[in-house]
Amino acid sequence: MSPILSKKAKVALAVGTIILLESEKKKKRVWVKEWLQKREQFTHLRLLKCIQSCEPLDVINYLRMDYDAFQELLMLVKPLIEKKNTLFREAVSVEERLLATLRFLATGRSYEDLKFSCIISPQLLGRIIPETCRAIYNCLRKKYLCIPSKEEEWLKVAEGFNNMWQFENCLGAVDGKHIKQPPGSGSYYYNYKGFFSVVLFAIENANYEFTYLSCRTNGRISDGGVIKKTDFYNLLITDSLKLPQPVNMRGIQNKLPFVFIGDEAFSLMTNFMTPYRQTNSIGYEEKCFNYRLCRARRVVGNAFGIMANRFRIFLTPIATKVDTVDDIVMACCVLHNCLRRKSTSYIQPSNIDTEDIISGTVLIGDMHMNGELISLDVSRQGSPTIDAKMIRNGYKEYYNNADYLLVKISTY
Structure with missing residues (x-):
């Protein structure tokens, strides 16, 4: 190799080394700010x-x-x-x-x-x-947070609804809410309302506590189909919940089963009561039943409102990975139950919707002032079974029974 080429090679090597060192210096970052x-x-x-x-x-x-x-x-x-x-x-x-x-x-x-x-x-x-x-x-x-697994546990839940809300044989109030996801969560979670979401399905007892939760349904599922994606639904339709047996009711010929209650977003079933649809032809007796059911069902709406105002992560799109939303939501729900039992000040009377018995109007609670979760829409599913209609008519008859009104009037 000639001396000239050797000198050029040395220069090139030196330049290359300098460039490499400068590059490494730029790449080097501190461990933390x-x-x-x-x-x-x-x-x-x-x-x-x-x-x-x-x-x-x-x-x-x-x-x-x-x-x-x-x-x-x-x-x-x-x-x-x-x-x-x-x-x-x-x-x-x-x-x-x-x-x-x-x-x-x-x-x-x-x-x-x-x-x-x-x-x-x-x-x-x-x-x-x-x-x-x-x-x-x-x-x-x-x-x-545990769903009852024995008949006596279900009976205790029903006793709570009867004592607090004067709705008998009720095993839980059911509702679902959309939990917003940030834009870009994927079309799988893009719902017909025009935003990204997963659905939180919940069952509440009479004391504003969750007894069952599911937060795995994507927002694209129709509101009426949300319940069918839950473990609860499978247990309900296969008679695997160990519910109490139907009982005789005052003034009613046939025994009536214990039931869950929900709004028009859900389908009427033999163990799941929903209101009569509000039409021009709806009669006084149907309105009386609807009043009873909606009064008891209000507990689940209040619980959602209380939780959302305590944990305001619910009032904004949850800006995390989709697979972590379930962890966040379930933590909030179980904290809600824990604080509900431990703290007498967790729920203030002014926080929740209450009823003015004299005027028959609902007084809106403070929980609505800062926003609230988005509800499911009315279901447009097929007609309920004849048995389901007969059971709802039985409860309608019971709540319009004069003997029942005389017994319960003192509790208002």
Whole structure:
């Protein structure tokens, strides 16, 4: 090789080395942004402790629960979400993980927005929050969310509806709501209302508590078909729910079965009562039955409203991956049940829709002021069976029976 070529080769090698080093320098990034490294200094965990010491009542507005409930929940989820520190960085603490999750559920803010108060990157929040939601659900569901499995448990639910809402043999109020997804969630979730959604199907007891939930139905399914996509429906039509046997009712010739109740979005079945359709030909007796049913069914609408105003993630499109929405929704629902039982102040009389007995009008609660979940539309399915119609007529006759009115009038 000639000396000239050798010199050129050396120059080329040197230039190439410089270019490579400059390129590597540009690619090199810090492990985490500098201000995110100061989590201990700026995180809202410090703010929470300050609020607790100065204004304890404000903790409820901040977390949607009091400080004692937060600490109790923290102990439950800790084994499931705690991470170990590494040689490279300190793990996000259990307290910060739970606090970030509760703020996300309470405000509905995006990960990108939440990072400034949590001092946690959006990418990490995208892992922390779904994981913590799953932990919350798994820790609480056995105690606070379980459908009755024995006849005596169903009878207790029916007793609650009779005592509180004067509707007998009722095993639960049923409803469904659309949970908005962000645009771009995929045509599979694009519904006929013009937005992306999944449907939350729920059954409530008389005390505003969920007893069954399903959040796996995509928004494209017709509202009337939502129930058929649930495990509950399969158990109902195969007589696998261990429901109480039909009973004799005062003044009614045939025994009437225990029933679930819903609005016109669902189909009338032998164990599922819906109102008579509002037409010009509807009579007084049908209106009386509808009044009774709608009065008892209002409990599920109130529960949805209360939960959506406590956890405002429901009032905005949930900007997460589709497969994590179920974790988020189920965590909110089981927290709702838990707080409903533990806190006497969780539901205020002014929050819910109530009835003015004298005027016969419904007084709208505060829960509607900040928005609400979108309901299912009226079902246009086929005609119900003759047996289902006969059972509804039996309940209609019962609620128009003079003896019944004399017995129940004192409870209003």
